[in-house]
Amino acid sequence: MPGESANQREKLRALIGGHSILRAQELRKGGIAGVTIQRALADGDLIRIGRGLYQDPHAEIDSGLSLAEVAKRVPKGVIAMTSALAFHGLTDQMPRKTWVAIGVSDWSPISGIPPVRIVRFADKYLDQGVELHQISGVEVPIYSAAKTLADMFRNGRLVDRSIAVEGLRAALEERKASPGEIAEAARVGGAWRIMRPYLEALTFNG
Template sequence: MPEPYSQRQIAHALLKARGIARLVELRDAGVTAATVSRMERDGEVLRLARGLYQLSDAPLDANHSLAEAAKRVSKGVVCLVSALAFHGLTDQFPRQVWLAIGRKDWPPKPDNLPIRVVRFTEHLLTEDVETHVVEGVSVRVFSVAKTIADCFRYRNKIGLSVAIEGLQEALRQRKATAGEIARQAERGGVSTVIRPYLEALTANG
């Protein structure tokens, strides 16, 4: 049966190039849902979530869950504890992906991947966003300075100690300057909250 075989070749090429693909992307490339189901049954692909697939032998990045979340919520931006972990600013390993979305955006449907949604205003959602490639997937993550300011804004959700740890590590590892963090804190309306910690941590340096 040459047709299913050629569809499998297309699916393999697409998944190898993109890392993770939606069923609609595979369909657009000419691969039927039936072929994908057979590939899943035969162990060639893994179904990560509803309509989300990856090659079963694909190497998994430490940030795999971020790539999966980015595919599920294309407008989302990795934030707070997940962004701290991505930037290497915390020893915590989040059990859920913290994702910023707009005030009116639809939240993702519950599935295998636990996503914690935080709603941002439009200007705070689009500012200082970096794009990183994880497993072939473009993942949007807030910058270090923006992440620190956001952690202080949402300290009641993640804990003040986590925000302070992130600030300490950002300065210690020189991944952001005190000035950059102060500017983001000003834009996020938390400059008075973060100032005492910034002053204490930079007093001797």
């Protein structure tokens, strides 16, 4: 019926108006029928940006959009490692996949767009230093600069040590984290023994 269609489209506009990115599950929970989604896509009122991910075509695009998309795909994940380092402006390295930390027994997402690289953290490391950032209308959990550095040094087999050292130098020079904050994050993050000589050398030589 025309009335139903109009009501559905109004509901859809209300939903996407408050969020730049929506998951298919969120649309269904909002009472939006599949046929309404398909018509909105055909009319250009909605854009499919990934598997089960939709975007308001009029939304202002943030440079960190891929992080917001990943946060929707992996609700329990936290942006980590090189991806978090890049978010904080502490490396020029732009990983082809977005690094996401999840728990040891958490569900790992299937491959999709944007691609993700999963790293599993023990519970004692997973919940440390999580910051919430608004990106394209999505609340994205990202590890703090100090926590990220601790993770980079602790997981030396996953990333080149030179990236961690350069990130540490940049964090100190740009004052993204103080030596004390970095040292504390390294201690609780199981990386102090490895990071200490680098931090002391950069601090004393700085």
